[in-house]
Structures are given as structure tokens and as C-alpha cells.
Amino acid sequence: MECENNNTVLVSIIMPTYNQAEYINAAIDSVLAQSYQKFELIVIDNYSEDLTWDAVQSYNDPRIKCLKFDNKGVIAAARNFGVNHSTGSVLAFLDSDDIWLPEMLNTQLNLLSDEFSIVSSSFDPIGNTTVCRHHLNYINEKSVKIFYYEDIINANPIMTSSVILYKSNFERSGGFDESLKFRFIEDWDLWLRLAVHKKVLVNGAKLLQYRISYKTDRDLRDVKIRRLLIMKKNFDLNYIDESTYKSVQGNCYVDIGKAHLDVNDRIGIKYYFKGLFLARGIHNKSRAGAGLALFYTPLFLRKFLLKCFYTLI
Numbered sequence: 001m002e003c004e005n006n007n008t009v010l011v012s013i014i015m016p017t018y019n020q021a022e023y024i025n026a027a028i029d030s031v032l033a034q035s036y037q038k039f040e041l042i043v044i045d046n047y048s049e050d051l052t053w054d055a056v057q058s059y060n061d062p063r064i065k066c067l068k069f070d071n072k073g074v075i076a077a078a079r080n081f082g083v084n085h086s087t088g089s090v091l092a093f094l095d096s097d098d099i100w101l102p103e104m105l106n107t108q109l110n111l112l113s114d115e116f117s118i119v120s121s122s123f124d125p126i127g128n129t130t131v132c133r134h135h136l137n138y139i140n141e142k143s144v145k146i147f148y149y150e151d152i153i154n155a156n157p158i159m160t161s162s163v164i165l166y167k168s169n170f171e172r173s174g175g176f177d178e179s180l181k182f183r184f185i186e187d188w189d190l191w192l193r194l195a196v197h198k199k200v201l202v203n204g205a206k207l208l209q210y211r212i213s214y215k216t217d218r219d220l221r222d223v224k225i226r227r228l229l230i231m232k233k234n235f236d237l238n239y240i241d242e243s244t245y246k247s248v249q250g251n252c253y254v255d256i257g258k259a260h261l262d263v264n265d266r267i268g269i270k271y272y273f274k275g276l277f278l279a280r281g282i283h284n285k286s287r288a289g290a291g292l293a294l295f296y297t298p299l300f301l302r303k304f305l306l307k308c309f310y311t312l313i
């Protein structure tokens with residue numbers, strides 16, 4: 001065990017924020033309401049232009065640390081900064097627009113051991129739930145599921161706001177990659193580096209309320225394309241062989257095609273074709289074939305089919 005007793009460890013909760021005055025009180029209140037009370041909450045404010053800083057300062061609790069840090073638009077830098085100012089032996093991450101259920105820390109600490117690099121949980125979506133209808137919902141709410149590196153290289157099953165891990169594992173991994181090329185996917189990159197050495201545990205219990213909103217600074221086509229850089233990084237690190245590299249590229253191509261299909265960008269056709277030939281498994285090949293067919297389907301009918309079969313396509 002990394003820690004002598006998970007019932008007595010100090011948990012450092014890292015909360016980056018920027019212009020979240022509307023939601024941050026609910027996030028902080030959910031931390032203060034935890035049944036496990038031995039924690040420090042480190043809020044890293046990227047010089048918000050609204051009343052976020054005032055909202056954080058309104059709490060009179062010595063466990064809450066308020067730091068200002070210019071992350072230059074890279075949330076990975078803010079999280080690393082928070083970890084560098086933490087004193088706990090266990091780390092947890094919570095975004096400032098998400099909410100924990102009261103048993104979040106206690107439940108996850110009881111599952112954390114040296115056998116696992118990460119313990120995560122499932123979630124209930126809040127906010128604009130039409131934007132995202134997938135992720136961990138296939139995990140039974142009353143079960144836990146073990147993931148290996150080979151699983152996570154194909155898809156990221158881990159919600160950052162539900163993660164707890166030993167600080168020593170985080171530090172050995174090198175933390176979040178602050179390169180701009182991994183912006184918005186820096187979490188998946190870190191989970192893979194951690195999963196190379198140890199298993200990952202995902203608790204099916206929905207201990208997190210995850211806020212889903214339309215991000216005006218994100219073009220999902222670009223985000224999905226840059227996922228190919230994660231595959232290249234893992235190949236260059238010799239974590240995957242050439243055959244696996246090609247197949248996971250193929251899976252990425254299918255997801256890239258879907259991002260283009262959602263905005264009727266016909267460039268997605270070429271990505272679907274690449275995915276059809278390279279992707280591994282009947283599911284991803286079927287998705288590529290369905291996506292290609294949808295590009296040649298009248299738009300009004302396509303929207304109906306996408307709505308009906310969103311999680312399959």
C-alpha cells in the first residue's frame with residue numbers, strides 16, 4: 001500500500017476554474033458535504049473576469065486554498081500547479097462546474113489500493129445532456145470494472161472529476177502533459193501512462209454529477225483529429241506495437257468521421273473510409289460503414305437516424 005490507512009489520509013482535491021461563478025459554489029459545497037472530511041481543496045483560478053474569485057473567498061474554511069495562476073488556456077498546467085501546492089498523499093480532481101455526491105471520497109478511498117493506478121466512477125449528466133449521451137453508462141451501477149491499458153488505448157472510460165489516485169503515482173507518471181497539442185485530451189494521455197504500469201478501477205456507482213455544456217472554444221473535429229497524436233506518442237514510447245498502432249488509428253478515424261458527420265462536413269467521408277479498413281472489431285467497422293451511408297442520406301432523414309441510433313453510430 002502507498003498509504004498506511006486510507007481512512008486517515010489527507011486528500012488533496014484539485015479544482016481549476018475560470019469564469020464559473022454560476023456553478024462553483026455548488027461544486028465547493030459538494031466537497032464540504034463529503035462524509036469523508038479529511039481533505040484540502042485547492043482552487044486554482046485562471047484570473048476569472050466574473051465573480052468566481054469572490055465566490056471562493058466567501059468561504060471561511062481553512063481547508064480551502066485559493067490560488068491564482070495564468071494557465072494560458074491549458075488546464076493541464078493549472079492541475080499540475082495545484083498538485084505542486086498540495087500536501088495530501090492522495091489526489092482527487094473536481095472541475096468547478098461538476099458536483100460530487102456525499103459518499104464520493106469515502107467510497108473511492110475504500111476501493112483505492114496499490115493494485116490500481118486510478119480509481120474512477122460513473123456519473124449522472126447534468127446541464128445540456130443532449131450534447132453527450134454516452135461514456136460510462138454501460139457499466140452496471142452496482143458493479144466495479146477493471147480496465148487495462150489495452151482497453152483504455154481504444155477508448156477513455158475515465159471521468160477526470162471522479163478520479164482519485166496516490167500522489168506518488170501521479171508524480172512518477174510525470175503529471176499532465178502541458179503541450180498545446182494535447183489540449184482537451186490531456187487527461188486520456190495521463191491515464192494511459194498510468195495504466196501502463198497498473199490496472200484502473202471504475203466504480204459503476206454514479207458518484208459524480210457531470211455538467212455537459214456546449215464549449216464554444218472547442219471544435220470536436222480538431223479534438224478528435226488530435227487524438228491521433230496520443231496514439232503516435234504511445235507508439236513512440238513502445239507501449240504499443242505497429243499492428244495495434246494501426247488498429248487504434250483506425251478507431252480514431254471512425255470517431256473523427258463521426259465528428260465531421262455531426263456538422264455535415266463531407267471531409268469526414270475520407271476518415272470513415274480509413275476507419276473501415278484499419279479499425280479493429282466489428283463494432284467500429286460497422287460504425288464506419290453506417291457513417292458512410294449516412295453521408296449519402298438526405299439531411300432530414302440523417303438527423304432522425306442520428307437521434308435514434310446516437311450511441312451506435
